[in-house]
Structure formats: structure tokens, C-alpha cells
Amino acid sequence: MMVSIVGLTMRLTSGGRPLTILDGITLDIARGDAVAVIGPSGSGKSTLLGLIAGLDAPTAGTITVGGVDITRLGESALARFRRETIGYVFQSYHLIPTLTAAENVAVPLELAGERRVSARARVLLEQVGLRDRGDHYPVQLSGGEQQRVALARAVALEPPLLLADEPTGNLDSATGAAIIELLFALNRERGSTLVLVTHDPALAERADRVVALRDGRVVGDRRREPALTS
Amino acid sequence: MTALRLAWRQARGARRHFFVFFACVVLGVAALVSVGSFGATLNRTLAREAKGLLGGDVELRAARPLPEDVEREIAALVGPGAMVVQVRELVGMARGLDNGRSLLVELKAVGREYPLYGRLATTPAEPLAALLADHGAVVQREALERLGLRVGDRLALGTLILTVRGVVDIEPDRSASLVRLGPRMFVAPEALEQSGLLQLGSRVRYRTLVKLPPAQPARGLSEALARRISDPGIRVSSFDEAQPGLRRFFTQLTSYLGLVGLASLLVGGIGVASSVSAFVRRQQPTIAILKSLGATSRTIVTMFLVQTQVVGVAGSLVGAAFGVALQPLLITALAGFVPFTLEPRADAPTVARGVIMGSLTTLLCVLWPLLDVREVRAALVLRRDVEAAAPDVHRRPWVAALPIAAGLAALALWQAGSFKIGGIFVGASVGAVLGLWAVARGLVVLARRLPRPPSPAWQHGLGALRRPGGQAARVVIALGAGVMLLVAVALLQQSLDAQIDHEQRRQAPSFFFLDVQPDQRDAFAQLVRQRTGGTAPTLTPIVRSRLAAIDGEPVTRAMVQARGGEARETAFYYTREYVLTWAAEPPAGNTITRGHWWNGEPGPPRVSVEEVMARQLGVDIGSRLTFDVQGVPLEAEVTSLRKVDWQSLTTNFFVVFSPGALDGAPTTYVAAARTPAVTEATLQSAVVSAFPNVTAIPVRDVLERVGVVLANIAVAIRVIALFTVGTGLVVMAGALASTRYQRLYESVVLRTLGATRGAVARAFAVEYGCLGAAAGVGGTALAAVLAWVVLRFVLETPWRFEPMAMLAGVVLTVALSMAVGFLTTFRLLGAKPLPVLRRE
Secondary structure: OOEEEEEEEEEEEEOOEEEEEEEEEEEEEOOOOEEEEEOOOOOOHHHHHHHHOOOOOOOEEEEEEOOEEHHHOOHHHHHHHHHHHEEEEOOOOOOOOOOOHHHHHHHHHHHOOOOOHHHHHHHHHHHOOOHHHOOOOHHHOOHHHHHHHHHHHHHOOOOOEEEEEOOOOOOOHHHHHHHHHHHHHHHHHHOOEEEEEOOOHHHHOOOOEEEEEEOOEEEEEEEOOHHHHO | OHHHHHHHHHHHHHHHHHHHHHHHHHHHHHHHHHHHHHHHHHHHHHHHOHHHHHOOOEEEEEOOOOOHHHHHHHHHHOOOOOEEEEEEEEEEEEEEOOOOOEEEEEEEEEOOOOOOOOOOEEEOOOOHHHHHOOOEEEEOHHHHHHHOOOOOOEEEEOOEEEEEEEEEEEOOOOOOOOOOOOOEEEEOHHHHHHOOOOOOOOOOEEEEEEEOOOOOOHHHHHHHHHHHOOOOOOEEEEHHHOOHHHHHHHHHHHHHHHHHHHHHHHHHHHHHHHHHHHHHHHOHHHHHHHHHOOOOHHHHHHHHHHHHHHHHHHHHHHHHHHHHHOHHHHHHHHHHHOOOOOOOOOOHHHHHHHHHHHHHHHHHHHHHHHOHHHHOOHHHHOOOOOEEOOOOOOOOOHHHHHHHHHHHHHHHHHHHOOHHHHHHHHHHHHHHHHHHHHHHHHHHHHHHHOOOOOOHHHHHHHHHHOOOOOHHHHHHHHHHHHHHHHHHHHHHHHHHHHHHHHHHHOOOOOEEEEEEOHHHHHHHHHHHHHHHOOOOOEEEEEEEEEEEEEOOEEOOHHHHHHOOOOOHHHHHHHHOEEEEEEOOOOOOOOEEEEEOOOOOOOOOOEEEEEHHHHHHHOOOOOOEEEEEEOOEEEEEEEEEEEEOOOOOOOOOOOEEEOOOOOOOOOOEEEEEEOOOHHHHHHHHHHHHHHOOOOEEEEHHHHHHHHHHHHHHHHHHHHHHHHHHHHHHHHHHHHHHHHOHHHHHHHHHHHHHOOOOHHHHHHHHHHHHHHHHHHHHHHHHHHHHHHHHHHHHHHOOOOOOOOHHHHHHHHHHHHHHHHHHHHHHHHHHHHOOHHHHHHHO
16 A cells, blocks of 8 residues: 555634544555545545645544654654655645746755756756746746646656645646646656546546545545546 | 755845845944954054053153162163163143243153154154253144244243253153143253252152163063062063053953944844844745755755855955954044054954854854744645644744853853953843833833724824734834943933033132142242132142051062052052141041041041052051151051042042141142133133242143043944944844835725825834834933943942933934834835735
């Protein structure tokens, strides 16, 4: 198993009132799988993804990624875990505004202490079709371009687990489709596990498995019919 | 390495945020380096000019001519090729022969070989001996101006007529006392002897200067002489110990100026901390992204540390350059009491020290706000509006503040160079910060509690003071610290000026007349009575002496050292010349603190001793003091101790004898006389013409000279304190700029709702005015406390309430903070609302 989640609960306060985001979720994700998590707004999809990445601590439950219970890790160990295991693509890209496209892609490489960082960042940008945009700052790029930079950054260290949080949510459909192609292609090439949060049914249909959430609970979990893919 | 690379990349976005930070470090280090360089320049010059300042390799200085055996010792100890010159110095009255004007001059009679070191510059440039030959005199230009004379004119000195043959421009060993009694006048030794000024009881300083051949060490000779000459009244010094008083004064002055400079660096530290804190707040999204990409807090903190240290070091270097460039200004300000020319030059250790201070202060001040990086959660990339249910561990690790505070205290101690002064400085700083913080808190609480004001400008202005982010405390502390220093200097100066003034007005005499001989006594009193319109002068008999023995133990150099006379203050009480008097009643203004006054009881010689002198000498009631009066020993028992108000401008005495005990001793009289200012010159001239040997000390003139010295010191302190105020204003500008976006948004919302630009400007004015008023009131109140402490415990001068200076402190601060506030934010008023709202 790549990811093993047991009894995952997350409670937050919003405007002073308690709010249950995730309510005892138990879920396993196999190595190499491409899983789509669907559900209406506020169903807890993004929170689930964030918790798998160790971006936040759950109220209860355990998350085991690659055999390690990340809910027991400290701040520094979590950072190392993210660096080595996770590639994350955000709905709003989250590029660092003061760095160029190439420098943004280079950040994880630098954090990992890699060599020939700029050259590799250029290669990655070329793979996402942005060969000539390396010296541009995020504000100088379109939404689709920014998301491609974010994608290049997410796969830079070839992480075994790629997490994508509504990667096309801010894009028009044509641009979104191109990003999705790229996402699946990169995932296929590297043989990594992909967890994709979306509320786009068409997008979900491309995954091997679709998990549906509602009010913080798993309300549906189906594997795509092999017949349909062949 | 990773952090370094990241820091380099990231710095691009940080640059404009760090301007305030940079400016704070520049100003703080500039203040420190300018003071330090000035001190270094002084020390360098003192070392270089040491022989010239002393007048020789070795100097013997006494209140009486050297005994013959001492002269023989000198002759025996100095090798062949050495040169010895005798110098006598005293004050006397010079009188223009034709216009009758008179002037107190500092006389100096020198031997042919003078000066042994350094250069004496005269106009015309002829050998001094030639100019002085045949009843010549060479004077400072000031003497000519005040006497209304020119070179070639004649003047009277005592009973002698002299011709002015030239002007002295530079005198290498002009005694560098801070306040001089009058301009210099050189005369030949024979002329001095013929002038009638060297009477018994005259106050003459006898100096013997020795120039050694290059091979003979000065220290060796001075130590050998000190061993052989047992009379501690003969002070022996080698050139490297020259001018200890001057050295001490400058050491203390630069040390205090250094503390004022340090204050400005610490205020800068507030600016550094607050701009880094604002920076970290603004960088929160980036920090969260970096964390989500796997950066540890340690990596991110290191990255920011590298960035801030680069700015800190760069700011320190620029500040150091600025401080060095400022040298000529500071030197000009202090030139008044430096007896030699100072050449501004960069001093490497001072610059290095300034840069280290600046960098370390930066490091310590950024650590605390950078700890916030650890609190930024990676989850911020997921949501902005929802907080975690688990209690947010946003507790400042107060323990981490301890090493930071200890580090800053250590820097203060390093700068102060003494645990005591450094400790007082640290304590005072902590007190000032707490006081100003309390004022700022008070302002915020007041803004919250006050009933809603009817004017919209006041509503919004007061509302802005409560704005989260707490800029009120930063601004009030930073600005208030500068105000405190400036106002304190003003209050001190005014209190001291008032002290001088007050005594001039009330009971201070216009003149002290010295050396009135017994046979002149009645004629002198009569003349003064006539000239002042009927008030007789008070004449006090005095006898000059030195302390010869305490309880039978002779006062020798060895005895003084054994009794802890290493300290200059203590040695002074053993070796100084004592001016004795006798009195039937305790002198006015004196209080008996131990024992009892003789009250007419007959008996053997008894003395009343001033209490500080008694403490320093270790004597008490029943001790026996022996004084040497012109070679005659006179023993008396101590029967009372007195407290003397030295600030009162009357004749005060350390030692008062019982009546009759000094009968037969060579006596002169000191007289104090009061006359309206307009008749001062005629009284002086009348006395000097009638009694050429009598010296008139014009009190007003001397007090004015004291006032000038105080004003010079105040200027120097002000120059440095201005750095603190400047830094405070930069901190304020930075604090206002950090709320710029919020302000912009608020102002356009207000304008969208129909407020005019003027209304928004008025709301800003209320806010800046309140901040300035809090800083002004807090700073001025602390200044009053500081001035009171310094006056009460250091200067021992009464404190005066100076409402105008304090009001000026508050009003100017309000005006200044409104000006800086508007300069920082006036462009916001011109912004078009729609683009701003769209951006939000």
C-alpha cells in the first residue's frame, strides 16, 4: 500500500463554531494507482489531500504513507517526508512571486541539495512545454502556464506520490484539459501514485479509482471497469 | 548551502522591505563610529603631542620653588645632553597705560630654552627670549583686543611697565584646563621678579621641565625622582602621564557620548525587529509554500538570517563610512576646549568595532521576529479563513528572549567599557522602554475606552490606533527614546545655566580680589566702599600652607601611597596647597556635622575640617593635623567637621583655624565685592591702578566661560542624540509603511462611502498626532527623570522645573511625527479607489 488511512478525523473552528471536516475516514491507496477524490464543496476533499501530504495534523486517526505513520512525525521530519515523498499541485498554483519560473521549479531540487539545479529546472520546464518562459515571473505567466510551472515543480524530485488539488479549477476547459493530459502523462512515465481531487466528473473518469466524499465521510468507492479502458 | 542559495534568490523580493532596516543600522552605527573615531583621534593626538603638552620628557610641578637638594638630584640624575628649563605660572592683572583698562591674564615666565618640545608660534616669528628681552611681553591676541592695545603699546604688570612685542599664536604646553581665567601673557623671568607679584602668599605654579637625550627613558627618570623626593607636594610626571585631568575628561565625555550613540543603535534595533516582523508577516504565503515543498523551519530561518545579516553588515559598513565622514563636524563642535588641532582620520579598530556592534545588534534583533517563521503552518496553502480547532501553539518562547536580551546587554557593557556604567545604562534602557511601552498601552486603552467622539476624523484616527499589529508601542518607544535624550540635554543645560544665572543675580559677588596685602587692607576696603556706593567688601584672611603630618606621621610620597593615595582624588587631599583661614564664628552656609565649634573658648590651636576632606584623609575628631606654613610647622587638633556648600559663590575653606592660632603667619586677604554690571570695569581698573599686585577675578566673566564650555558639551551630545531621534523617525516611517496596504484600503473604502480626501487626511492627522503626543509626553517625562537623576546624583545641582523646554519637547514631537506620517502616507490619498478595491 502506498497510503493507508485509518479513522481519520479533522475538526476545525470557523467563525468560532466547531466544524467537522473529516469524520472517521478509512482508506487504502495502492502503489501506482491513480485515484480521483470527488465530492461537493466542503466535503473535505482538499483537507484529506493536505493531511496525506502532512501539511496539517489530524484531530484523530493515522495516515501511513510508504510504511511511515506521518501523524507521528515532527515538524522537521514532516518537511523531509514531503521533500522525499510528495509532489503537490495546488488549485491556485502557489508559485513564489519573487522567483522566476525556472527558479520556482528549482526550489525543491535546491531543498534536496541536488546538483546542476538550473539545468534540470530548464529540462523540466521543457517537458511541460515552457522552454522559453523560464525567466518569467509568475505575474507574467497565464494561469495555465503557472499551473504547468507548478506541475514541473511537483514532479521535479520524481516523488512516489503525486497529489493534485483541483489542478484545473481556476482554468478554462481547454487549458484544463491540456494540464490533465500532462498530469496523467507525467504520472504514467514515472510510475508514481496519483491522488487527484476534483469535482469534474469527466476528469474523475480518467482515474483508475473514484472515491466520493460527502460531509467528511466516504460515500462511494468504485474501481473503473477494466472493460471500459480496453 | 541550500539556505544561502535560497536567500540569494529570495532577497530579490525582500530588498524594498529592508530599506527601513538598512537605514536604522546605518544611523545607529554612524552614531557609534563618529563618537568612537572622535575618541580615537583624541587619543592619537594626545599620544603624539604628549611631550609638547607636558613641555618635556619629565615635569616637576609644585606650589613652591624646588628646594636646592631637589635641584641637585635632578642635575645628578639627568645625563649629559639633557636640558632643563624653569617655568613659573600665575595669574595677574595687566593694565593698559593709556586707557586704564585692566584684564586678568595668565602669566608665564620661561627660561631661554623654552619650549623643549613642540613649537611656539609668535607674530612676529622671532625667538621668544628676544621678544621678551628688555621688558617685553608677548600676549594672546584676545588680551590685546580686550585691553584695547596694539603691538608696540605699553602696559603695566604689577609695578612694572612692559612693552607688547608680539602675539602668541600657538603655545604647545598651554595648560589644558577646561576653563581658563584669562588670556596668556609671556614675560621674562627677571621681569616677573621685578613686577612685585611674587609676594609671600602669591599663588605661583613652579614647573621644572626636563628634556632627556634620546637614549634615556623618561619613565626611569620620573620614577627615580619620585623615589628620591619625599615631598608629595612636588608632582613628578613623565610625558606619557601628561594631562591626566584632560585625558580623564575626554575619556568620560567620549564614553557618555558612546552611550548616547549606543542608544541610537538600540532604537535602530527596534526598527530592525519591527521591519523584520512585518516582513515575515508578509512572507507568510511564501513560507507556507516553501514548507509544503519540504523546507524545514530551520532552512527558512537560516535563509532569512542570511538575508538580514547581509543587510546588517552592509548597513554597518555604510554607517561606519558615514560616521567617519561626520568627524569634521564633531571636531568643530568640540574644538572649543581641545588645546590642540585634531585631524579627522578613520580609525580601523573603531570602524571594525562599529561594524561588529551593528552586525551583532542586527543579528540579535532579528532572531526574535524570525522565530515567527516556525509558527507559519504549511496548511496555510490549503485555506486562509479557517483556524485549527486544536489550540494554536502561537506562544512566544519567552525563554528564547533571555539570550537575546543578555546579548544586547553584553553589547552595552562592551560599549560602556565598565560594568557599573554599562549596568546603569542597561537598567535605564529597560526602564525607559517599559515606561514608553506603558504610555503606548495607555494610548491604545484610552482610544478604546473613550466615548465615541462626534468628529469622524477622531473616530477613524483613534480607531486606527487600535489597529491590530500594535504599531503604537514600536513608534512610541523608538521616537520617545530620542525625545528623551534630546529633552534631557536641554533640561540639563537649562538647569545648569539657571544655576549660574541665579547665583549671579542673588548673592554672587562681582569680583574676588586676591593677594590683598595686610598693609593694603584698609585703603583697599575704603576704595571699594567708595566705588560700590557704600558697601564694604568682606575681607577674609588667608594663609597658604601644605599638609605636613597627620597624627605626627609626616606626609611623604611613601605615606600617601601606603594610605591608598594611588587614586588621584585621594592623593589630591594629601598634596594640594591648603588655603587656611581663621574665624570666630562658623562660616555662613557651613553646617557642623560632628564635634563642636570653639565658640570663643580659649585653648591650643584647633581646626574645623570639611567632611569630605576628613573622610579622604581618614581623620576624625581628636586627630592632629600639622600644616607647613612657609617652612614653619603648625599643629592643631580637629574639633569639628563641617559640611560646605561648594556651589555657593563665596569664599569656602577646607580648613578653618581657631582665632589666634595663625597669628604671625604670612597672611594675605581675599575680598569679595558686589557692584552693578555697568560699574564692574571701572571698579576693576580703579583697584588695579591703586593696588597693582592685587588680582581681580571677574566672576561674571568666569561664569560665562563655564557657560560656553557647557554649551559646547551640550552641542556634542545633541549631535549624537539627533541620530537617535532620526532613527526613531525612520522606525516610525517604517511602522506606518508596514500598514500601508491596510491604510490604502481603509482610505479608499472611506472615500467610496463619500469621505473627502481632506476628511481622510484629518483622520490620519489625528492618528499621527496622538502617536507623536504619546512619544513626546513619555519621552519628556523620562527626560525629566533622567535630568533629575543626573543633576541630583552626578552634578549635585538643584533640579529646576523647565515648563517651556518640556512643552517644546511635546509640541515638536507632535509636529515631527505628523510631518513624517504625512510624508510616508500622503500618496495614499491620491490613489484611485476602483483599482484598489478590485485588487482586494
